[in-house]
Amino acid sequence: MxxxxxxxxxxxxxxxxxxxxxxxxxxxxxxxxxxxxxxxxxxxxxxxxxxxxxxxxxxxxxxxxxxxxxxxxxxxxxxxxxxxxxxxxxxxxxxxxxxxxxxxxxxxxxxxxxxxxxxxxxxxxxxxxxxxxxxxxxxxxxxxxxxxxxxxxxxxxxRIDLNHPNVSRVLVDSVPSLSERAGEIFSLLNDKDVPSLKELLEGCQDVPQDIANALILLPSLYGSVNVLDEAQESLPDLPGISQALQSLRELVGALDNACVGIDLADVRGYDYHSGVSFAIFxxxxxxxxxxxxxxxxxxxxxxxxxxxxxxxxxxxxxxxxxxxxxPSRAIKAPWGLDVDLVERIRELRNQGHVVVQIFPNSTQSVDEFIFESELVYSEGDWILESIQ
CATH class of the missing domain: 3.30.930.10 (Bira Bifunctional Protein; Domain 2)
Known part of the structure; x- marks a missing residue:
């Protein structure tokens, strides 16, 4: 071995x-x-x-x-x-x-x-x-x-970060050359890798300038719920984008704004999510x-x-x-078959206590429990005594 x-x-x-x-x-x-x-x-x-x-x-x-x-x-x-x-x-x-x-x-x-x-x-x-x-x-x-x-x-x-994948999906799907490289684009957006995104867009054919500018802007559309206003003003006025931003506004209005943020470049699961997505940090x-x-x-x-x-x-x-x-609290008890001892241990366990019986001629080594009391026999009865 x-x-x-x-x-x-x-x-x-x-x-x-x-x-x-x-x-x-x-x-x-x-x-x-x-x-x-x-x-x-x-x-x-x-x-x-x-x-x-x-x-x-x-x-x-x-x-x-x-x-x-x-x-x-x-x-x-x-x-x-x-x-x-x-x-x-x-x-x-x-x-x-x-x-x-x-x-x-x-x-x-x-x-x-x-x-x-x-x-x-x-x-x-x-x-x-x-x-x-x-x-x-x-x-x-x-x-x-x-x-x-x-x-x-x-x-x-x-802290909740909300996104709607249709914001980026509408931009990518509007240009065939971008749609063909959707996986690469979404990966760069998710990593917020703007230089590589610019390089990719320059290598694609017939990409309208407003679409390219919007995709490059997405990684910076991150922060408080005010990002939704910035997105509404800065992104192309396309039906799918407007509808996605409205869905986000609806949710934001029902949540505590103090713990809500927006991240329009968090596009994990872009090929899976169909509506509002979120991540909690x-x-x-x-x-x-x-x-x-x-x-x-x-x-x-x-x-x-x-x-x-x-x-x-x-x-x-x-x-x-x-x-x-x-560690959780526990009670130490001796091993034994005495009827009164067995009944007392059963009673304590039924009350929700942890009772660990110590076998004869052995020691108990545990990380999970702290023994704060033990069962001892005194004056004809099994009683609990504190362990100092």
Whole structure:
């Protein structure tokens, strides 16, 4: 046996007791929160055929999905990298309901490659989706639920950045030579790489100057909600852009402006989002901790186009950005089969206390618990005594 047997692959990590407990407690609290909003939980499989798993999203999801061959059928299967397409499949194909459906979920997802230098390849993804309502009310409820999730987790001072992909999509789609290089353009916009964007635009044919100027301006349209006024004045007066900006104004009017910003160059998921998209940031995290938005008609590939909006977050990432998880209080008790001792321990556990029995001729080594009291036998009864 070599000393390297315990090493894990890059960007994968173990979670130790106190942190694992906090993540599990967060999972339970958030799923209970979603239930109070009327969301029903679903649990799709960790692995399924790529024909289904990759049907509803673009190239980015394909690159992040680990693939293998099913030994039973010989078909290619994928280890899910995102649960949203699976939940969309459930809504469109299995439930097939009329009207509004609210679904939530939580499970592990695996990325074939990390999304960043500090990112893990295994995520514990939790999220909520609303199907069947095209109005801004669904978008607003999803954003409010995402904010409530972070508040419950203890995240301080969250900031929402809103965007509407149609602002940039209308500009790109208006010129055939730009449409052919849409992926490159959106990548440069997302990185706010203006010099490279200018160079790309100069290499494209028949690009009107107002379209080129608008695309170059987008990375600077970032900041407070006043950016919407600047965008209205500076961008070409095209129907799709005006409608997108109006959708953003509608949401801004219903949210607390103090924590809302605009970023018209945040075009992640441009080939996926159909309406308002958002990212939530907070001090202590290097990247967005929640992402979400509208993705209407993605369910069409499963046989049923539906309005849809939702969000997801990685519980491991959220927990890692909080202050270190603290040990919980516990009661130390001796090992024994005495009826009164057994009954007293059962009573304490039923009250919600952690009771750890110490085996004979052994010591107890724990990081998860702090022993503040112990069960001792005194004057014919088992009583609690404080441990100094």
């Amino acid at each position: 070599t000393t390297s047997n315990w090493l894990l692959p890059e960007h994968l990590s173990d979670i130790l007791p106190a942190e694992a407990r906090r993540i599990e407690e967060l999972r339970r609290k958030l799923l209970d929160l979603y239930r109070t909003f009327g969301f029903e939980m679903v649990a799709p499989p960790l692995i399924e055929y790529t024909d289904s798993l990759l049907a509803a999203k673009g190239l980015d999801l394909q690159l992040r999905t680990c693939k293998l061959v099913d030994q039973l059928s010989g078909r290619t299967m994928g280890l899910r990298a995102d649960m949203t397409p699976q939940v969309t499949r459930i809504d469109a194909h299995l439930l097939n309901r009329e009207g509004v459906t609210r679904l939530c979920y939580c499970g592990s997802v695996i990325h074939a490659r990390p999304s960043g230098l500090l990112s893990d390849r295994e995520l514990l993804q939790i999220g909520a989706e609303i199907y069947g309502h095209a109005g801004f009310e669904a978008d607003l409820q999803i954003i409010q639920l995402a904010l409530d999730s972070l508040e419950m987790a203890g995240v301080q001072k969250p 907070a001090p202590g995290w290097h990247d967005a901790i929640v992402r979400g938005g509208r993705y209407d008609n993605v369910g069409k590939v499963f046989g049923r186009a539906r309005p849809a909006t939702g969000f997801s977050l990685d519980l491991r990432k959220v927990s890692a950005g909080l202050s270190p998880a603290q």
